[in-house]
Structure formats: structure tokens, C-alpha cells
Amino acid sequence: MRPRILVTGAGAVCGAGKSPAEVWEAVAAGRTAVAPIRQWDASTWPTPLAAEIPDFDPRALVEDRKLHKLIRRTDLFGLYAAGRAIADAGLLATRERLEPAAVEAFNDRCGVYAGSGGGNYQNQYEFFPLLSTAKGDLAAFGRELSATINPMFLLRSLPNNVLCHVGIRYGLKGPNACVTNHAVGGALALLEAAMALRAGEADRAVAVGHDSPIEPEAVLYYHRLGLLSREAVRPFDLDRDGTLFGEGAGALVFETAEAAAARGASVLGEFLGGGSASEGEALLALREDGDGLARAIALALEDAGLDRSAVGLIVAHGNGTQASDASEAAAIRQVFGGDPPPVTAFKWAVGHLMAASAALEAVLGLLAAARGAVPGVPTLRRLDPACAPLAVSSAPQEARGDVVLVLSRGFAGLNVALLFRGQAGPVA
Helix, strand or coil: CCCCEEEEEEEEEECCECCHHHHHHHHHCCCCCCEECCCCCCCCCCCCEEECCCCCCHHHHCCCHHHHCCCCHHHHHHHHHHHHHHHHHCHHHHHHCCCHHHHHHHHHCEEEEEEECCCCHHHHHHHHHHHHHHCCCHHHHHHHHHHHCCCCHHHHHCCCHHHHHHHHHHCCCCCEEEEECHHHHHHHHHHHHHHHHHCCCCCEEEEEEEECCCCHHHHHHHHHCCCECCCCCCCCECCCCCECEECEEEEEEEEEHHHHHHCCCEEEEEEEEEEEEECCCCCCCCCCCCHHHHHHHHHHHHHHCCCHHHCCEEECCCCCCHHHHHHHHHHHHHHHCCCCCCEECCHHHHCECHHHHHHHHHHHHHHHHHHCEECCCCCCCCECHHHCCCCECCCCEECCCCEEEEEEEEHHHEEEEEEEEEEEEECC
């Protein structure tokens, strides 16, 4: 008998808010965080929009100013969301009530899993002025490098900063892993954390996905690939023309039912199962039949021991690009047939957070499942016939049940499917 894995804490930060409740309120009200980019003057760019976190204040996210010298913008988001999830779960309060001899055992049984993005071009920006001055003379570049580049450059560039500093800050000494795998990094961090608890490696774990892809090079490259919209993210719409970047993080605390019950934890939901599959064809290619995503969904259902009829709602990847949306709809059709459960998507409101997307969308999906509510997609005007009979609407819908399927996709045909049951209250 494998242990039940419960969700006992959640944290979130993005352009729509700094808590799960704030983000949910914005989504439910039909408000989008997409606005003109403020980090640089993008007014003349062909894609001048993104979902940035407004009034960005590093101290409001992480108080320790010394730490700011060692981490990047994306790390601030990850540390904040993980900290909020840990506080929401009441882990520190539980530890404070323990006898000294039990504290170390508690710490040793707490894991940390982080999903981070790999395409952070800002790591290179400090080199640009010196490269221009050296004019191709690598010897001159080398002589001046140490006097030009911040000595903390390497530490700031590490993709596992959030993993390390969450463990250090909160004294969590259990199993840990950093997954740097493009847009599915956060989804895989959640899946790895749940599997670790199932395997008995830990009693509880915080899993976080974080990313901050809004930077000049990323916007330029994605635009040249034809992946960015000029005005809005319109998942499954006939006139969709691409996605838009967002930034932030999402985090969940997983606990075994036994550990959660022992400390009287409140429950937000339950992790039921997950699956991952790759189409393995090309870096940018997607199979039109959605084979990889369909297999990931089937694996998740098998892992959870559920029939497809148990799924009450779907949180789609829904990035608004032509190929991804069409193949995602094909995958859903392949698994669920002509009567799929209600579908929603959140990138219209918060942007594409890349490695953080699935983590944030899992937080929102749990809230939706617990409420039995499927938020509408206000940017949807005309459903693409190629995506029919997808049950997606611009207006809110009622969920068929309390099980939510969260889908995540990335380059190279990467696909992850996660299943949760939404609930609120004591351990059932």
C-alpha cells in the first residue's frame, strides 16, 4: 500500500498577485496582468507586452539584502513562493513545538524540490560592454575580465539557488533535487517530490517552480521563432497568434497522510498521480495528433488508478500558439473522446511563466477543484474548429468533479500530466 500524498501548503507570486488567493481573485474576475514591458523600453518592439510583477521590490520578497547579491530575479520569486507555502503548511510552527531531540529527525525528513528555467540570458549581460570594447581581441577580454565582471557572477548564475537557499534558510535536510528542463521544470519538480514521498524517502517536501524569462534576448528570440503574440494570449481561439511571457513562481507542500494527520495539518488537496512522456522528434516540432501529451495523460491516470471519467476539469497548457493548442486539443480528444470535461487555461491572465507555469497552474487548479469552479478564458472569442469539441469557454463553467488534470509542455516534445483532488479542511 503506497502512502497517500496530501497538499498542506501553497504559495504563489506572479503579475496577478502575491498569494494564491490574490491570483485566483484576478483570474475569477477576468483580469489579466499582461501590460507593456517596464524593465526596458520595448515600446517600439514588435512584442512589447508581458505579465511582469508590478512594483517589483526585492526586499518585499526576500528581506535579506546580503542574499540579493548572490541570487537573480527568478530566485527571489522561488524563495518567496516556497517560503509562503511552508508558512501556509505550518511546518515551522510544528517544528517549534517539538522536543529538541525530535527537531533533527523532522528536518531530515523534509525534502526540497525546485524546477528552474534554463534560458536565463541575463547571465551574459555583464559581458557585453567588455566584448564591445575588446572588439574581438580575446586576450584583451581576458585581461580585463576580473576587473569588469562581478565576482559573485558564478554564484548568481547557479540554476539551483532556490533549492540551496530554501534548505539553508529553513533547515530542511531531506532529499532534494533541482530540475532544469525548460517549461516542464516546475511540473517535474512537483512529480519528483511526490514520488520521493511515495518511496518513503521523506515525510514531507516543498516543491517549487520559478522563472523570469522577461528579458530582451528571450523576447527577441521567441519573436523570431514566431511564438509571441502581438496583443494577447488566446488559448484555442481561431485567431490565436502566440504566447506572452510572465514571471513568478508557484509552490506546494506535500505530506504523507500519516505525517499530516500526526500534526493536525489542514489539507488543500491530494496528489493522485502523474505521467511524463516525450515525442522525441525535434526541438520545435510537435506531433499533430498530440501523441506525447496523450501518453502522459494515460500514464497519469494509470498511476492514479483512475478512469478518465473521474477527471472533473482540465487545466490546459494553453499557451496560445497555433501548433501547441491544436495538438493539445487532439491529445485531450484522444484520451477523453467527444465529451471531455470542462477545460480552462491561465496564461491569458498571468503569461507563460515557463518553468514556473505548471507549479502556479497546479496551485490554481487545486483551488478550482476545491470550489467546483472552472474559470473562463475571457480572451477566447471563437473556438478554433480544429480544437473542437474542447469544452473551453470565455465564461465560467461548473466542474464535473473534484479531480483536476494539469498539463505542461516544453520544447523537444516534452509533456507532463499531473492529477490532483481538490479539498479543504482536516485530513480525511
